[in-house]
Amino acid sequence: MQSTWTGGAAALLTIDLKALCVNYRAIARQVAPAQAAAVVKADAYGLGADRVAPALAAAGCRNFFVAHLSEAVALRPLLPEDARLFILNGLMPGAEDLCAEAGAIPVLNGLDQARAWVALCKARGQRLPAVLQVDSGMSRLGLAAADIDTLLREIDLERDFDLTLVMSHLACGDEPEHDANPDQLARFEALTARLPRAPRSFANSGGSFLTPAFGFDLVRPGVSLYGVAPHAGLPSPIQPVVRLEARIIQVRSIPAGQGVGYGLTYAPDKPARIATIGVGYADGWPRHLSNRGAAYYGNTRLPIAGRVSMDSMTLDVTALPEGTLTYGDTVELIGPHQPLEAVAADAGTIAYEILTSLGHRYARVWIGE
Structure with a gap:
C-alpha cells in the first residue's frame, strides 16, 4: 500500500481528536455525578497539548492537570476563561508570583510548598486558590498524617488561602482487585476528615472505573483519554486515539x-x-x-x-x-x-512510556477536530 501522506517524513502519526473526546465523555458518564478532569501533562502524553486541551474543552472539560508551571503558562491562552489549570508537582521555590499571574492553581504537596503559598497570599492580601495533596499510601507526593498535624497548627486553612480541592493518588488503580485500593481509600477518607470541608479528588484513569466510592467530586483520567483501556483484559468503552x-x-x-x-x-x-x-x-x-x-x-x-x-x-x-x-x-x-498495549507488552514496559516517547520526526495529522 502506497503512503497517503506527502513530504519527507518516514512515518505518519495520526491522532484522532474525535476518539479522544468520545473517551472523555465515556469517562464523564462513568463517574457522574462526579466531574471528570483531564490530565494533559507531558504535552498531553506526547500527542500535542495545544491541540488536545482545546478539543477537550470543546467537549465540556473545564479542569486540566499538568505537571509543571511552564505547561500551565503555555496552555492558559488556549483554554476558556472558566477553565482551571492545576499543577500536580506544585511550585519550585520562587515561582509563586508567576503562578498567581498565570491564574494557575498549585497542588501543595508538602509543608514547604504550603508555607510559601500562604506567604504569597498574605503579601498580596488575597486568598488565592490551591490544592492540598495528602499521602494515602503511595509514599510519593503529599502530606503525611504528621505533616497535617503541623499544617493545622501553623495555617488557618479556611482563612489563609482558598482550599479549592483535597486530593491523593492511587498506586494500583489499574489493578481493580489489588488490596491497596481499599486501603488507600480508607486512609484518604481518614486524612480528609481532619481538614476543612472541600471538594475531593482521588481517582486516576484506573480509579475512574473502580466502584463509585472512589469518584468523590472530581476524577483525573490521563492515559485512558489517549486510548489505553483502564483495566487490561476487561471490557472498556475506550477507543484508540x-x-x-x-x-x-x-x-x-x-x-x-x-x-x-x-x-x-x-x-x-x-x-x-x-x-x-x-x-x-x-x-x-x-x-x-x-x-x-x-x-x-x-x-x-x-x-x-x-x-x-x-x-x-x-x-x-x-x-x-x-x-x-x-x-x-x-x-x-x-x-x-x-494497539499501544501490545507494543508496550513486547517492549516490557507500559503504554504510558510508548506514548510519551513518540518522537517529533513523524509527520503528524490530527483528525476529528
Whole structure:
C-alpha cells in the first residue's frame, strides 16, 4: 500500500481528536455525578497539548492537570476563561508570583510548598486558590498524617488561602482487585476528615472505573483519554486515539545465515526478504523491541529482524508474497492489529512510556477536530 501522506517524513502519526473526546465523555458518564478532569501533562502524553486541551474543552472539560508551571503558562491562552489549570508537582521555590499571574492553581504537596503559598497570599492580601495533596499510601507526593498535624497548627486553612480541592493518588488503580485500593481509600477518607470541608479528588484513569466510592467530586483520567483501556483484559468503552504507520525505505533478499543489523543478531535459517523502515529509537521506538517486536501489513505480522537502530529498523517480510512491499509502501506500527498495549507488552514496559516517547520526526495529522 502506497503512503497517503506527502513530504519527507518516514512515518505518519495520526491522532484522532474525535476518539479522544468520545473517551472523555465515556469517562464523564462513568463517574457522574462526579466531574471528570483531564490530565494533559507531558504535552498531553506526547500527542500535542495545544491541540488536545482545546478539543477537550470543546467537549465540556473545564479542569486540566499538568505537571509543571511552564505547561500551565503555555496552555492558559488556549483554554476558556472558566477553565482551571492545576499543577500536580506544585511550585519550585520562587515561582509563586508567576503562578498567581498565570491564574494557575498549585497542588501543595508538602509543608514547604504550603508555607510559601500562604506567604504569597498574605503579601498580596488575597486568598488565592490551591490544592492540598495528602499521602494515602503511595509514599510519593503529599502530606503525611504528621505533616497535617503541623499544617493545622501553623495555617488557618479556611482563612489563609482558598482550599479549592483535597486530593491523593492511587498506586494500583489499574489493578481493580489489588488490596491497596481499599486501603488507600480508607486512609484518604481518614486524612480528609481532619481538614476543612472541600471538594475531593482521588481517582486516576484506573480509579475512574473502580466502584463509585472512589469518584468523590472530581476524577483525573490521563492515559485512558489517549486510548489505553483502564483495566487490561476487561471490557472498556475506550477507543484508540493514535495510529502510527511507517514507510519502507528498501526491500532486499538475503541468503540463509546472513546476519542483519548491528551485531548481526538476526540470521534466518533460510533465504529471507528484509525490509528497512525509517523509524528507530531516536523516534521513541524502544531498542528493547529488537528481535521481539513487530510491524503489521494487513493481518500479517512482520517481526523486527535484528536490533532497532537510531533511525531505522529491519523487518522480516518473508511471510508476504514477493513484491507485496516495495519502496514507499507503508506498514502499521500502532493501529488496529497492534494497539499501544501490545507494543508496550513486547517492549516490557507500559503504554504510558510508548506514548510519551513518540518522537517529533513523524509527520503528524490530527483528525476529528
